Amino acid sequence: MGCIVLFIKSLKLNIKLILFSITITLVLLFSIILFYSFAEDNQTENNSSNKNFIKWVDFNVTSEALKLTSDLDISSHKTDSPIKYNWIELLAYLACQNGGNFKNFKKSDLDKLIDKLESGETILDLTSNMKFYDYYYEAYSAVLSGFIGSYSIEKKNENGEKCFENNYGIKAFLPIARNYNFSHYDDFGNSRSYGFQRTHLGNDLMGSIGTPIIAVESGIIENIGWNQYGGWRIGIRSFDSKRYYYYAHLRKNHPYAPNLEQGMTVKAGDVIGYLGMTGYSTKENVNNINIPHLHFGMQLIFDESQVDSPNEIWIDVYQIVEFLKSNRSEVYMYDSESKDYCRKYDFIDSQQSD
Numbered sequence: 001m002g003c004i005v006l007f008i009k010s011l012k013l014n015i016k017l018i019l020f021s022i023t024i025t026l027v028l029l030f031s032i033i034l035f036y037s038f039a040e041d042n043q044t045e046n047n048s049s050n051k052n053f054i055k056w057v058d059f060n061v062t063s064e065a066l067k068l069t070s071d072l073d074i075s076s077h078k079t080d081s082p083i084k085y086n087w088i089e090l091l092a093y094l095a096c097q098n099g100g101n102f103k104n105f106k107k108s109d110l111d112k113l114i115d116k117l118e119s120g121e122t123i124l125d126l127t128s129n130m131k132f133y134d135y136y137y138e139a140y141s142a143v144l145s146g147f148i149g150s151y152s153i154e155k156k157n158e159n160g161e162k163c164f165e166n167n168y169g170i171k172a173f174l175p176i177a178r179n180y181n182f183s184h185y186d187d188f189g190n191s192r193s194y195g196f197q198r199t200h201l202g203n204d205l206m207g208s209i210g211t212p213i214i215a216v217e218s219g220i221i222e223n224i225g226w227n228q229y230g231g232w233r234i235g236i237r238s239f240d241s242k243r244y245y246y247y248a249h250l251r252k253n254h255p256y257a258p259n260l261e262q263g264m265t266v267k268a269g270d271v272i273g274y275l276g277m278t279g280y281s282t283k284e285n286v287n288n289i290n291i292p293h294l295h296f297g298m299q300l301i302f303d304e305s306q307v308d309s310p311n312e313i314w315i316d317v318y319q320i321v322e323f324l325k326s327n328r329s330e331v332y333m334y335d336s337e338s339k340d341y342c343r344k345y346d347f348i349d350s351q352q353s354d
């Protein structure tokens with residue numbers, strides 16, 4: 001009898017032991033699965049930080065080089081010229097020759113290239129041994145690909161009636177409306193002391209409060225509202241998502257053109273807001289900037305991980321602003337009560353109608 005009781009007791013003990021072992025094994029197995037799934041997540045994260053995209057661009061193409069190459073591009077497309085020039089290809093070729101530094105650019109450098117192309121050589125042949133051509137082509141495309149192309153613009157015909165004219169040419173506009181004065185100098189990289197030690201990542205265009213501010217390129221409103229540094233600001237992303245245009249320090253009380261909101265599409269040449277002196281304050285609608293000006297900036301985005309990160313690429317837009325002086329949007333006051341302005345000549349961007 002005693003023997004049987006002892007046997008049952010030991011059986012109970014064994015069952016407990018087995019259950020315990022099973023639990024331990026399951027916990028271990030679960031931990032291993034969890035560990036490997038996390039490790040895999042990290043792997044994908046590491047892969048994305050090692051992805052092959054452009055991490056830095058120094059843009060110093062002069063307005064003269066922009067003007068000369070864009071003239072070649074536009075005139076070759078508007079005539080029946082057998083060779084169609086692409087200004088970005090021409091600039092990328094020149095950058096390979098000058099190491100990406102246009103400070104000493106001479107028209108004769110471009111003339112030599114044009115001679116070669118006119119004698120039958122192609123950009124492909126000429127650049128096949130240029131190690132950095134692809135880099136410059138991609139970098140300059142990110143900066144300039146929305147600037148030249150096909151568009152339609154409203155005109156008045158001989159009878160004074162409105163009509164649309166199809167054109168190929170510069171379809172980006174100066175950020176300051178036509179007939180409004182402004183001054184600027186190359187202030188990119190200057191130091192700024194509000195908040196913490198920062199460098200200036202744009203170009204300040206000094207003008208009168210209320211000057212209508214123009215969308216340089218068509219795109220989608222990504223940010224609109226108050227920002228501690230920029231005050232009333234608006235950020236617009238190009239349709240190809242490579243460029244983020246930043247317009248800051250807009251006017252106190254009435255910073256924006258009516259009805260603008262995040263996610264909306266704006267057209268190149270539209271009035272988006274008014275020049276002011278807001279910013280440098282955590283409190284909204286405060287004028288803490290000494291001299292009324294538009295802060296205009298352009299950020300390049302090759303990978304979404306570069307947005308809102310320490311790896312943001314802002315380029316010097318001084319030469320671009322100089323270049324865009326040739327294309328300004330004319331505006332008129334359409335509401336005398338709110339004193340709001342809008343563009344005089346409507347515009348259809350080929351990128352948008354595609």
Ligand SMILES: [Zn+2]
Pocket residue numbers: 200202203204294295296
């Ligand atoms: Zn600024």
